[in-house]
Every structure is written in C-alpha cells, then in structure tokens.
Amino acid sequence: MGDTPKRRVAVFGAGYIGLVTGACLAELGHQVVVRDISPEKIELLRSGEIPIYEPGLGDMIVRNKERLTFTLDLQEALASAEVVYVCVDTPPSASGDADLSRVWSVVRSLEGAPRLRVVAMKSTVPVGTGTRVREALDAAGLGHVGYAANPEFTAEGTAVNDFLHPDRVVVGASDEETARLVAQLHEGVDGPVVRMDVRSAEMVKLASNALLATKISFINEIATLCEKTGADVEEVARAVGLDHRLGHHFLRPGIGWGGSCFPKDSEALRQLASNTGYHLQLLSAVIEVNNLQKRRAIQKLKDVLGTLAGGRVTLLGLTFKPGTDDMREAPSTVLAARLLAEGAEVRCWDPMARPAETEPWTSTTRHATPETALDGADAAIVVTEWPQLKEVDWARAASAMRRPVLFDGRNMLDPAGMRALGFTYLGVGRP
Incomplete structure (x- = not known):
C-alpha cells in the first residue's frame, strides 16, 4: 500500500452502501466512523450485529473493529473527518425525480467540520447534483473543501468483493487535488481508477444500470418470441453470449429485474431526460417490458388452470435475487398482489426474506420449507433461484400438490425431468 497516508473518514448512512463502504475503507487501513440517525441500527452495529445480510460483511466489520466505529452523534462523526462519504437513500419522489432530502441534510450539517477536505458522493444522484452541492459548500464557507462523485457499482450478495475487486473505480472531480485524494483512498483495491468530470461520473452510474436492465429486458423479449x-431461449442466449462483443452477462431470461438499483435508477434516468425535454424511447420500452414480464407469469398460470379464483399458488422465493434478504422492488410483490386480486390463496417460502407487515404480505401464508408450501397447491412459481430449490424432492412435491403445475420463472430446473415427474412445466422462452 506504499506510503500513502491513511485518512479519517466519516460515512453518512448505515445502509447497504454505507456499511460496505465503511467496512471496506477500514479494511484498506483508514479510520472510519459510520453515522446514522437510526438508534436501533447503531445499537445493533455497536453490539456486533449486522442489520442487513451481506456475505463477508460481518466478518470484515469484526476484523476492523479498532478502525471502525458507529455513532448517532453528528459532531463525533465530523470532529476529525478529512473525508465525508454521502451514502444515504435517494428514493423516487412523488414527481418521479430522486428525493435528495437526505443528501441535503448531510450537506447542511458539514459547516462545523474543522478538518474536512473532501465530500464524496456515493449516493445515486441526478446529473448536475454535484454543481448544486458545490454551490452549497461555497455558500457555507467550505470553498476549500473539494467535491467528488464516486459512484458505487456493487451488487448485493457480492458487494464486499465488488468493492475490493471492482471493474473500475470512477472518480469525478473538478480539481486534481480532490481527484488524487479520493483515488488514494482506494489504494489496495484491485481495479483501475478512472478519472473524469463530476457530471460524467454522475451519468456513468445511471447509464451502467440502464444498460444492464436493457440486456435483461431484451432477452425477455426474445424469450417471448422463442415461445x-x-x-429455445436458453440455447439462443448461450450462443449469443459467446460473441465477445456482447458477452453472456445478464442474458438470463426470467420474471424481470428488481432490487434497489435497476428500477430506481432506470426511472431516475428516464425522468432526468424528461426534465430536459427529451424522451428516452428505448429505456421507456425496457421498463415497460419488465413490468409486463411479471404479469405474463400470472397469465401463463391462467392459461393452464382456467381460473385462479379459489386456487392455491405457491411463490418459491421472495427476495429480488438469491443471497440477499432484500425485498425492495422484488417481482414477488407484484406476483402476490396480482394472485390475490385474481382470488387465489398465496403461499410463500423464502429462506431469508423479511416482507413488510403490509399488503400483499399480510394476506399470504409463510412456510418454513418449500415442501410444506407446495403441499396441496394448484400451482407454483419459482420466483428466486435459491439453490435450495435444486434439493427439493420434486417427485414427492408433484404427488402432494392438488395440481402439479410449475412455472419456472428462472429456468433453473430441467424441463424434461420435471415433466417426467408429472409436472405441467412452464418456463421462460422454452418450447
């Protein structure tokens, strides 16, 4: 790691991005304090518990406990901070724009930071936010403090590895000193640092997620045409992905994308374009395809069963992807709501999900195992590709179901094998 000085860093926000950022910077040798306004969250972290599930994060926090602390106190966080990382939520507002109220709350609180040299933005913000933050810092007498856009490209389930072994570290700054300091913070990270202006760095995050969402929606369109x-879309995607110009990543047909980034960032980019008077036609179609994909799953069951009214349907997996407990924008929420609206009884299984105590989940029943969730069901939908589903005794499940109808929304099971067991097997883009 050379002779680069270790910094004192304050991370604002103890969510997925804030905790991963704080823990990884501590792993790199920096002194880090993570500040959040939730007493429950800070109390958990101080007691050694992690309020989210992310592989490797808990061990890293324990390993760096001498360099990583957690606080509710603003002054404690800012007292010696040379760098402040903004890692707070930017959810969609009523207008569809990103709600930056938490970002501005952090910016307004920085006036009393005596040693502050750089404010770095991890939160996903609209292009142009950095200019407004720069103006606010100048107005607060913090003209000497640099500003950098340093977007995150971590995926839930692999976030720690993604931070330490990234494809790139994007640093957008208007002055060389700020860019150098933020780049030096990442010394020890196994990935190239790409420097650019602030507005371009802000756009990179939105454009990257929009392109990934486009690949998923594209292969789902091809899957429908294959049907x-x-x-067979699996064969088509396999051969298409061997083209080095295209690659196989995200060419996986399924029920659609969800989570904390793709839906929010795609809508934010579309709204950003609308605010400039430009309509992003391609991205609008990408979003529409994704919304329809979940509803097509319900229609497939109706085509087989005739009606869903009075039927029992099991959702296998609830989180938006395996390896996480995150339910944000999960396709399962739309599926459960639509099934209930059709008059079906909805059963659920997921090893990690923690659905909110709100509709549609208060009208569903949770089961401890896939097998008990399938008993007596008329149909099942594989929503999340949890590896446990490979271990299910599907022969027993077929005999225990009232009607062994299975829609494999992730194409994770063998069609011929499932049909041999007596299932009416439906996949995505499979003949």
Whole structure:
C-alpha cells in the first residue's frame, strides 16, 4: 500500500452502501466512523450485529473493529473527518425525480467540520447534483473543501468483493487535488481508477444500470418470441453470449429485474431526460417490458388452470435475487398482489426474506420449507433461484400438490425431468 497516508473518514448512512463502504475503507487501513440517525441500527452495529445480510460483511466489520466505529452523534462523526462519504437513500419522489432530502441534510450539517477536505458522493444522484452541492459548500464557507462523485457499482450478495475487486473505480472531480485524494483512498483495491468530470461520473452510474436492465429486458423479449416460434431461449442466449462483443452477462431470461438499483435508477434516468425535454424511447420500452414480464407469469398460470379464483399458488422465493434478504422492488410483490386480486390463496417460502407487515404480505401464508408450501397447491412459481430449490424432492412435491403445475420463472430446473415427474412445466422462452 506504499506510503500513502491513511485518512479519517466519516460515512453518512448505515445502509447497504454505507456499511460496505465503511467496512471496506477500514479494511484498506483508514479510520472510519459510520453515522446514522437510526438508534436501533447503531445499537445493533455497536453490539456486533449486522442489520442487513451481506456475505463477508460481518466478518470484515469484526476484523476492523479498532478502525471502525458507529455513532448517532453528528459532531463525533465530523470532529476529525478529512473525508465525508454521502451514502444515504435517494428514493423516487412523488414527481418521479430522486428525493435528495437526505443528501441535503448531510450537506447542511458539514459547516462545523474543522478538518474536512473532501465530500464524496456515493449516493445515486441526478446529473448536475454535484454543481448544486458545490454551490452549497461555497455558500457555507467550505470553498476549500473539494467535491467528488464516486459512484458505487456493487451488487448485493457480492458487494464486499465488488468493492475490493471492482471493474473500475470512477472518480469525478473538478480539481486534481480532490481527484488524487479520493483515488488514494482506494489504494489496495484491485481495479483501475478512472478519472473524469463530476457530471460524467454522475451519468456513468445511471447509464451502467440502464444498460444492464436493457440486456435483461431484451432477452425477455426474445424469450417471448422463442415461445411463439418454438425456439429455445436458453440455447439462443448461450450462443449469443459467446460473441465477445456482447458477452453472456445478464442474458438470463426470467420474471424481470428488481432490487434497489435497476428500477430506481432506470426511472431516475428516464425522468432526468424528461426534465430536459427529451424522451428516452428505448429505456421507456425496457421498463415497460419488465413490468409486463411479471404479469405474463400470472397469465401463463391462467392459461393452464382456467381460473385462479379459489386456487392455491405457491411463490418459491421472495427476495429480488438469491443471497440477499432484500425485498425492495422484488417481482414477488407484484406476483402476490396480482394472485390475490385474481382470488387465489398465496403461499410463500423464502429462506431469508423479511416482507413488510403490509399488503400483499399480510394476506399470504409463510412456510418454513418449500415442501410444506407446495403441499396441496394448484400451482407454483419459482420466483428466486435459491439453490435450495435444486434439493427439493420434486417427485414427492408433484404427488402432494392438488395440481402439479410449475412455472419456472428462472429456468433453473430441467424441463424434461420435471415433466417426467408429472409436472405441467412452464418456463421462460422454452418450447
């Protein structure tokens, strides 16, 4: 790691991004304090418990306990901080724009930071936010404090590894000293640092997620066409992905994308374009395809069962992806709501999900195992590709279901094998 000085860093926000950022910077040798306004969250962290599930994060926090602290107190966080990382939520507002109220709350609190040299933005913000933050810092007498856009590109379930072994570290800054300091913070990270202006760095995050969402929606469109023509989308995607210009990443057909980034960032980019008077036609279609994908799953069951009214349908997996407990924008929420609206009884299984005590989840029943959730069901939908589903005794499940109808929304099971066990098997883009 050379002779680069270790910094004192304050991370604002103890969510997924804030905790991973704080823990990884501590792992790199920096002195880090994570500040949040939730007493429950800080109390958990101080007691050694992690309020989210992220592989490797808990061990890293324990390993760096001498360099990583947690606080509710603003002055404690700012007292010696040379760098402040903004890692707070920016949810969609009523207008569809990103709600930056938490970002501005952090910016307004920085006036009394005696040693502050740089404010770095991890939160996903609209292009142009950095200019407004710069103006606010100048107005607060913090003209000497640099500003950098340092977007995150971590995926839940692999976030720690993604931070320490990234494809790139994007640093957007208007002055060389700020860019150098933020780059030096990442010394020891296994990935190239890419420097650019602030507005370009802000755009990179939105554009990256929009392109990934586009690949998913594209292969789902091809999957629908495969169903109508007798082609197999799995074979098509495999061969398409071997083209080095395209790659196989995210060419996986399924029920659609969800989570904390793709839906929010795609809508934010579309809204950003609308605010400039430009309509992003391609991205609008990408979002529409994704919204329809969940509803097509319900229609497939109706085509087989005739009606869902009075039927029992099991959702296998609730989180938006395996390896996380995150339910944000999960396709399962739309599926459960639509099934209930059709008059079905909804059963659920997931090893980690913690659905909110709100509709539609208060009208569903949770089961401890896939097998008990399938008993007596008329149909099941594989929503999340949890590896446990590979271990289910599907022969027993077929005999225990009232009607062994299975929609494999992630194409994770063998169609011929499932049909041999007596299932009416439905996949995505499979003949």
